[in-house]
Amino acid sequence: MDNMVKVFNYSAASRKRLxxxxxxxxxxxxxxPLETELRGDWQVVSVDPPGHGSxxxxxxxxxxxxxxxxxxxxxxxxxxxxxxxxxxMGGKIVHRMAQQLELAGVSPAAVIVSGCPAPDCPPAVYxxxxxxxxxxxxxxxxxxxxxxxxxxxDYFLPILRADYDAIATYICPSExxxxxxxxxxxxxxxxxxxxxxxxxxxxxxERVEAAAFAGGHLFVQHQADELAGRIRIILNYVKEGIPTx
Numbered sequence: 602m603d604n605m606v607k608v609f610n611y612s613a614a615s616r617k618r619l620x621x622x623x624x625x626x627x628x629x630x631x632x633x634p635l636e637t638e639l640r641g642d643w644q645v646v647s648v649d650p651p652g653h654g655s656x657x658x659x660x661x662x663x664x665x666x667x668x669x670x671x672x673x674x675x676x677x678x679x680x681x682x683x684x685x686x687x688x689x690m691g692g693k694i695v696h697r698m699a700q701q702l703e704l705a706g707v708s709p710a711a712v713i714v715s716g717c718p719a720p721d722c723p724p725a726v727y728x729x730x731x732x733x734x735x736x737x738x739x740x741x742x743x744x745x746x747x748x749x750x751x752x753x754x755d756y757f758l759p760i761l762r763a764d765y766d767a768i769a770t771y772i773c774p775s776e777x778x779x780x781x782x783x784x785x786x787x788x789x790x791x792x793x794x795x796x797x798x799x800x801x802x803x804x805x806x807e808r809v810e811a812a813a814f815a816g817g818h819l820f821v822q823h824q825a826d827e828l829a830g831r832i833r834i835i836l837n838y839v840k841e842g843i844p845t846x
Contacts, residue, residue, distance in 0.1 A: 604656045605674050609636040609645040617839065618683040620675060621647040622691035625764035626742060626757065628654030634822065638829030643836055646678050652760055660763040664771040668697045682710040682839045688821050690768055692717025696805065700777045708781055710839040713832065715786035716794045716818050719801035720773035727765055730758060737761060740793060740818035779806035784835055788820040789813050
């Protein structure tokens with residue numbers, strides 16, 4: 602049994618798949634509200650990263666290692682048509698996955714990066730644990746009451762630290778432009794990734810479109826219906842094995 606790959610709707614009749622990679626500290630459950638909204642002829646697949654959710658594997662703090670791991674463990678799901686979707690840290694991962702898949706001749710029909718700075722944007726670095734916790738709490742990633750609960754922090758801090766170290770040390774090894782359409786989502790009240798930041802993605806794909814959603818950095822959790830509506834528009838363009846226009 603694979604403790605990493607999570608398929609939400611095995612009963613989906615279609616071969617079409619939306620493959621979702623979570624944000625720092627997150628795991629597959631983050632996409633359950635979205636899957637509920639999208640339930641239909643698209644199969645939704647996600648992952649529990651090492652050391653996250655139900656996955657007991659050791660934490661990884663190198664983003665390129667996570668990319669290679671997901672390319673390997675998700676390989677049976679890269680059958681056209683499929684769409685890649687990643688939020689925040691997950692956006693960096695799906696972008697790099699798409700680069701490598703296109704080089705291998707296995708092209709996603711579309712790539713969606715959400716709340717995620719472009720690969721050449723310098724990441725914020727949080728060397729102090731308290732500064733890191735304060736940052737994540739500032740956009741709702743940790744409820745205020747849990748910040749004061751020692752056992753939770755003891756459990757969650759190593760996960761956050763591994764993920765943020767992966768982000769801080771990542772340098773995209775290729776300037777390859779994606780041929781697949783790239784859709785960039787951002788929250789209108791997000792201080793981590795703004796409308797201006799979205800423009801930095803223009804050089805990373807041949808076709809780039811941006812879309813705004815009400816809310817802050819974690820709008821993917823609070824705007825599942827609107828997010829699903831936009832993704833559904835993208836998915837509706839996808840024909841069997843044909844990229845979106």
